[in-house]
Amino acid sequence: MELEMAAARLAELGHSTRLAIFRILVKAGRQGVSVGDIQQQLDIPGSTLSHHLARMIKVDLLQQRREGRTLYCQLQFAVVEALLGYLYAECCAADGQPLLTISKAALSSDRC
Amino acid sequence: MELEMAAARLAELGHSTRLAIFRILVKAGRQGVSVGDIQQQLDIPGSTLSHHLARMIKVDLLQQRREGRTLYCQLQFAVVEALLGYLYAECCAADGQPLLTISKAALSSDRC
DNA sequence: ATTTTATTTCGATCAATATGGAATTGTCAA
DNA sequence: TTGACAATTCCATATTGATCGAAATAAAAT
Numbered sequence: 001m002e003l004e005m006a007a008a009r010l011a012e013l014g015h016s017t018r019l020a021i022f023r024i025l026v027k028a029g030r031q032g033v034s035v036g037d038i039q040q041q042l043d044i045p046g047s048t049l050s051h052h053l054a055r056m057i058k059v060d061l062l063q064q065r066r067e068g069r070t071l072y073c074q075l076q077f078a079v080v081e082a083l084l085g086y087l088y089a090e091c092c093a094a095d096g097q098p099l100l101t102i103s104k105a106a107l108s109s110d111r112c
Numbered sequence: 113m114e115l116e117m118a119a120a121r122l123a124e125l126g127h128s129t130r131l132a133i134f135r136i137l138v139k140a141g142r143q144g145v146s147v148g149d150i151q152q153q154l155d156i157p158g159s160t161l162s163h164h165l166a167r168m169i170k171v172d173l174l175q176q177r178r179e180g181r182t183l184y185c186q187l188q189f190a191v192v193e194a195l196l197g198y199l200y201a202e203c204c205a206a207d208g209q210p211l212l213t214i215s216k217a218a219l220s221s222d223r224c
Numbered sequence: 225a226t227t228t229t230a231t232t233t234c235g236a237t238c239a240a241t242a243t244g245g246a247a248t249t250g251t252c253a254a
Numbered sequence: 255t256t257g258a259c260a261a262t263t264c265c266a267t268a269t270t271g272a273t274c275g276a277a278a279t280a281a282a283a284t
Contacts (some may be wrong), residue, residue, distance in 0.1 A: 003135075007128040013199075014123025015242090016116050023115075026202050035261060045244050050262050052242090071249045080203060084196070087125075088267045090138050091192060127272090147231060157274050162232050180280045215284090216241045 006086050009059045009079070017044065018052050025062070025075035032065070032074035118198050121171045121191070129156065130164050137174070137187035144177070144186035 024038055039049050044051055053073065056062040063074045129163055136150055151161050165185065168174040175186045 003131055004128050007131040007161055009126070009128050009130070010122050014119050014121070014126040016119040017242090019119045019122070021250095023202050036259095039261090046261065047244055047246090047263080053240090054262085066250090071261065084199060084203070087196060090135050093195070097179025101248075129272090148229090151231095158231065158234080159274055159276090160272075163274095166232085166273090178280090183231065 002086065005059075006083055009061055009083050010060050010087075012056050012061055015052070017042065017048075018056060020053060020055065021049075022061070022075070025073060028073075028075075030074065030077070032063075032072040034070045034072050035064075038073065067080065114198065117171075118195055121195050122199075124168050124171050124173055126171070128169060129154065129160075133161075133164060133168065134173070134187070136200070137185060140185075140187075142186065144184040146180065146182045146184050147176075150185065212215055 013022055020042055021038060023031060024041055027033075035049065035053065036045075038053075039046055040047065053062060053064075057064065060076055060079050063076055064071050065074065066072075127145055132154060132167045133150060136145060136153055139145075147158075147161065147165065150165075151158055154161065165174060165176075169176065172188055172191050175188055176187065178184075
């Protein structure tokens with residue numbers, strides 16, 4: 001189940017348009033960014049964008065909140081965190097040896 | 113280009129069978145694991161497995177080396193590292209605040 | 225040479241996804 | 255209550271992907 005969920009979320013990130021959306025959402029931080037703003041940055045038809053946002057919402061990568069007529073999109077950071085944590089756990093599991101060389105030095109601070 | 117490559121690789125990890133393969137490859141470590149061994153663990157038809165392996169090879173997540181009649185699959189750890197590094201870089205980029213709480217404490221050692 | 229073992233390629237089918245125009249819904253302002 | 259704006263849903267189309275049996279390739283053993 002955990003594997004299926006992780007795969008589903010990775011699949012959503014595994015599309016260049018959606019990964020671009022993801023980047024915009026990360027930059028936007030906790031307060032989020034409006035759909036129209038995303039559309040302007042990516043320059044794609046609204047219906048296409050809506051399609052991708054709906055998919056990301058379905059796997060809980062994304063949340064929307066309405067403020068008047070604009071919808072704001074916020075990344076579900078806790079979910080992203082869980083996903084990356086899962087991937088890291090998988091990658092670290094090999095026979096004692098360090099498999100990945102992303103050290104704390106590569107991270108700007110204690111936490112990332 | 114970097115985004116496209118990352119998306120392509122995430123898409124390959126974003127399938128439950130291939131993510132299961134990924135786990136097996138991680139566990140196998142640098143020396144790798146034979147195709148037959150993977151097939152036995154997953155209990156899927158050979159042609160289906162080949163299809164998934166070919167896709168992973170195409171995006172450089174996977175390498176094969178032949179030893180007699182058996183093919184060994186090895187994860188391209190450097191590529192996985194680059195991919196996760198890219199994702200982390202994207203996730204850390206938000207307005208000063210720590211967005212993910214995977215701390216070094218969550219990692220078994222200095223490096224992961 | 226022939227058989228056995230390991231794995232891939234071929235080929236066909238079925239399901240899922242991406243795309244974008246047109247119509248629709250929801251909200252505010254005049 | 256009409257008009258404008260924000261975004262979605264609907265719909266049709268085109269492409270890609272997943273699955274797996276059967277045939278083919280590769281290497282070793284008999």
